[in-house]
Amino acid sequence: MSARTSPASAQSAAAPPFLTEPVEDYLKAIYELETRTGAAATTDVANALQVAPASVTGMIRRLAAQGLLDHVPYRGVQLTEMGRRAALRTIRRHRILETYLTQVLGYAWDRVHDEAERLEHAASDDLIERMSAALGHPTVDPHGAPIPTADGTVDERNHRTIADLTVGETVRMLRVSDKDPELLRYLAEIAMQPGVSITLLQRAPFDGPLTLRVGSGEQVVGSTLAAQVLVESLPVPEASASDAGSPSTRPRSARKSSR
Amino acid sequence: MSARTSPASAQSAAAPPFLTEPVEDYLKAIYELETRTGAAATTDVANALQVAPASVTGMIRRLAAQGLLDHVPYRGVQLTEMGRRAALRTIRRHRILETYLTQVLGYAWDRVHDEAERLEHAASDDLIERMSAALGHPTVDPHGAPIPTADGTVDERNHRTIADLTVGETVRMLRVSDKDPELLRYLAEIAMQPGVSITLLQRAPFDGPLTLRVGSGEQVVGSTLAAQVLVESLPVPEASASDAGSPSTRPRSARKSSR
DNA sequence: TGAAATATTTAGGGCGTGCTAAAATCACGC
DNA sequence: GCGTGATTTTAGCACGCCCTAAATATTTCA
Ligand SMILES: [Mn+2]
Ligand SMILES: [Mn+2]
Ligand SMILES: [Mn+2]
Ligand SMILES: [Mn+2]
Numbered sequence: 001m002s003a004r005t006s007p008a009s010a011q012s013a014a015a016p017p018f019l020t021e022p023v024e025d026y027l028k029a030i031y032e033l034e035t036r037t038g039a040a041a042t043t044d045v046a047n048a049l050q051v052a053p054a055s056v057t058g059m060i061r062r063l064a065a066q067g068l069l070d071h072v073p074y075r076g077v078q079l080t081e082m083g084r085r086a087a088l089r090t091i092r093r094h095r096i097l098e099t100y101l102t103q104v105l106g107y108a109w110d111r112v113h114d115e116a117e118r119l120e121h122a123a124s125d126d127l128i129e130r131m132s133a134a135l136g137h138p139t140v141d142p143h144g145a146p147i148p149t150a151d152g153t154v155d156e157r158n159h160r161t162i163a164d165l166t167v168g169e170t171v172r173m174l175r176v177s178d179k180d181p182e183l184l185r186y187l188a189e190i191a192m193q194p195g196v197s198i199t200l201l202q203r204a205p206f207d208g209p210l211t212l213r214v215g216s217g218e219q220v221v222g223s224t225l226a227a228q229v230l231v232e233s234l235p236v237p238e239a240s241a242s243d244a245g246s247p248s249t250r251p252r253s254a255r256k257s258s259r
Numbered sequence: 260m261s262a263r264t265s266p267a268s269a270q271s272a273a274a275p276p277f278l279t280e281p282v283e284d285y286l287k288a289i290y291e292l293e294t295r296t297g298a299a300a301t302t303d304v305a306n307a308l309q310v311a312p313a314s315v316t317g318m319i320r321r322l323a324a325q326g327l328l329d330h331v332p333y334r335g336v337q338l339t340e341m342g343r344r345a346a347l348r349t350i351r352r353h354r355i356l357e358t359y360l361t362q363v364l365g366y367a368w369d370r371v372h373d374e375a376e377r378l379e380h381a382a383s384d385d386l387i388e389r390m391s392a393a394l395g396h397p398t399v400d401p402h403g404a405p406i407p408t409a410d411g412t413v414d415e416r417n418h419r420t421i422a423d424l425t426v427g428e429t430v431r432m433l434r435v436s437d438k439d440p441e442l443l444r445y446l447a448e449i450a451m452q453p454g455v456s457i458t459l460l461q462r463a464p465f466d467g468p469l470t471l472r473v474g475s476g477e478q479v480v481g482s483t484l485a486a487q488v489l490v491e492s493l494p495v496p497e498a499s500a501s502d503a504g505s506p507s508t509r510p511r512s513a514r515k516s517s518r
Numbered sequence: 519t520g521a522a523a524t525a526t527t528t529a530g531g532g533c534g535t536g537c538t539a540a541a542a543t544c545a546c547g548c
Numbered sequence: 549g550c551g552t553g554a555t556t557t558t559a560g561c562a563c564g565c566c567c568t569a570a571a572t573a574t575t576t577c578a
Contacts, residue, residue, distance in 0.1 A: 022565065042526055055566055057527055062564080074526060074573055105389045115383055122381040124374055130364045281535065301556055314536055316557055321534080333543060333556055 017066070021121040024090045025049060026059055027068060030079060031087035035156060039076040085152050092148040093120040093128050095141035098178065100131040102142040109142045109193075110184035125150075143184075144175030144194035144230070162210065162226040165200040170213075171231040173198055183228065190219045198231060276325070280380040283349045284308060285318055286327060289338060290346035294415060298335040347407040352379040352387050354400035354407075357437065359390040361401040368401045368452075369443035384409075402443070403434030403453035403489070421469065421485035424459040429472075430490040432457055442487065449478045457490060 019027070029048040033040035042060070046053040064071040068083035079087060097116040101107040107115070129150070132138070139155075140146055148154035159174055173196045176187060187193070192214050202211035207223045278286070288307040292299035301319070305312040323330040327342035338346060356375040360366040366374070388409070391397070398414075399405055407413035418433055432455045435446060446452070451473050461470035466482045 020564075043524090051565090052567060053526065054528080054568080059565075101386070105386070105393065107389075111385075115386060118381040118383075119378065122377040124377075126370075127360070127364070127374055130366075134364065279534075302554090310535090311537060312556065313538080313558080318535075 019086060022059070023063065023068075024086070024121055025117075026056075026063065027079065027083055027087040028090050028094075030069065030077060031084065031091070034078060039078055041076050045077075088148040088152045088154060090120055091154075092150065093123055095145055095147040096128050096132050096135070096138070097123065098141045098143070099135055099138050099147070103135060104131075108185075109178075109188065110181035112142060113178045113181070140175075140194065141178070142194075143178040144173070145178065159230040159232055162198065162200065162212070162221075162229045162231055163223055165231070167200050167203055169233075170197060170199040171233055172196070173229060174232050175230040176228055183225070186225075187229075190221075191215050191217060192219075192229065197234070198229075278345060281318070282322065282327075283345070283380055284376075285315075285322065286338065286342055286346040287349050287353075289328065289336060290343065290350070293338060298337055300335050304336075344411050347411045347413060349379055350413075351407040351409065352382055354404055355387050355391050355394070355397070356382065357400045357402070358394055358397050358406070362394060363390075367444075368437075368447065369440035371401060372437045372440070399434075399453065400437070401453075402437040403432070404437065418489040418491055421457065421459065421471070421480075421488045421490055422482055424490070426459050426462055428492075429456060429458040430492055431455070432488060433491050434489040435487055439487075442484065445484075446488075449480075450474050450476060451478075451488065456493070457488075 026045065026049065029045055030040040033044050033048065037044075042053050042056045045056045045060075049056075060069070060071050060077055063069050063083070064077075067080055068086060069077045069079045071077045094116045097119050098109075098112040101112045101115060102109055132147075138147060146155040160171075162171075165171065173192060173194055175194060176184070176192075178184070192198070196215045197213075199213040200210060201213055201218070204210070209220045209222055210226050212219050212221060285304065285308065288304055289299045292303050292307065296303075301312050301315045304315045304319075308315075319328070319330050319336055322328050322342070323336075326339055327345060328336045328338045330336045353375045356378050357371040360371045360374060361368055397406060405414040419430075421430075424430065432451060432453055434453060435443070435451075437443070451457070455474045456472075458472040459469060460472055460477070463469070468479045468481055469485050471478050471480060
């Protein structure tokens, strides 16, 4: 309270000034809310981190004082460049860890999130880069989420979900949230994994169940599940026209996320 | 402070009640001091953890209240069975992590300690056991320290050091402390690693340098270094008598450490 | 355009872990 | 046995992160 948020001064400093585990988790949560909805509200952060709203206000004050975010009282927060870099660093660690645990140590994809949630704060940059190298520098994690590069670049396009498909459309599954182990277990059961091809065969009215072809099988899923699975159009199904097409739908191209 | 330390109640509870990172480090440090010198003094713990003695007193009060150790004021502390189990769990994690980092991820042996010092608090039991399995359940870490088993058994014999050898004696290097990276780098340089055979060729008077055969090379080392390298006698050099011998010097047999 | 509902911040604590300075206790040599 | 230096504990405080209750600001909608 006594020290007014330091004037300009915090611009080019590249060295991270050591962030605690709670701070890293706040920044990560704010980053994710911000990219989804433009800004992060106190309540949303509180929900994401399972803490009381008053605790969020307190933490926000400290983070703003450190130059990690800008806070307009009653209006929400936005990360500064420094805050964004710190968030992406933690997200990179988290996703490389999840990939490593899955691919090298045989974890099921519904078990990696909790483990990575802790390890992301304890692993050194060196360890993370070694894991990344051991994996051949993967670009997506086991749930299909893009892995930011070490210099803070990440593919941040918004994707459609199965719920957005028109009947008859065939797409490729890209991604699903890593936060709900039960959902992940169920998806694995019905063979819905990133990369699999999905066709919407039928949609019942009034937000009813959707009938899908998933790989070579057929599944009926609810609309809640459908809305959580991100997909992308197949790059020109099997026609001969190979150029025009929808321009922004090339698979997996990294793009600078400079907001 | 208001709540008086709970009466007896804390005896057979096997479930660890979640220990914080500082608590795990205190227990580990106390365990190590205790096995070396019988009991842990406040000052020693303070030195080991690089905190003020008054901080140690405060922590000791809390740990005693939780039943993790017994404290006789002005006399030092001793771990309870619960405290000892918690300490050995952390030590197991630490040593498996060091082994994994070295053997799987290519870390040099002087870099693993700091990394393990943090990861030991964040890794789940599941992760540790997967790493152990991936390594074929190793029994010693990269510095030759024995790895406690999951049920709290560890080989705790005291070993001689190079400084204890008589001229002409040949031994096998067992272990060296993992705490001094510079020492470890130097040892690697002169090919002194656990398992290597060492012969004391010559010893200068007045605590002077020792001339050693290390593997196939020859080295001159100071007495400080010599005192830090633990060794064991070779199991009956190359005679035909295969039975009698010194009874307690069989290599690497695990022994219950019930104090 | 207000009043009710909702979101956010402030006020006032708690707990864990650290610190310094001062007091108390212990250990040892004379 | 006793003084003195070393060790240990107590007292008092700071900081980070969390909480609940109460106050305040914003949004919504009758
Ligand atoms: Mn995750
Ligand atoms: Mn986390
Ligand atoms: Mn170590
Ligand atoms: Mn540690």
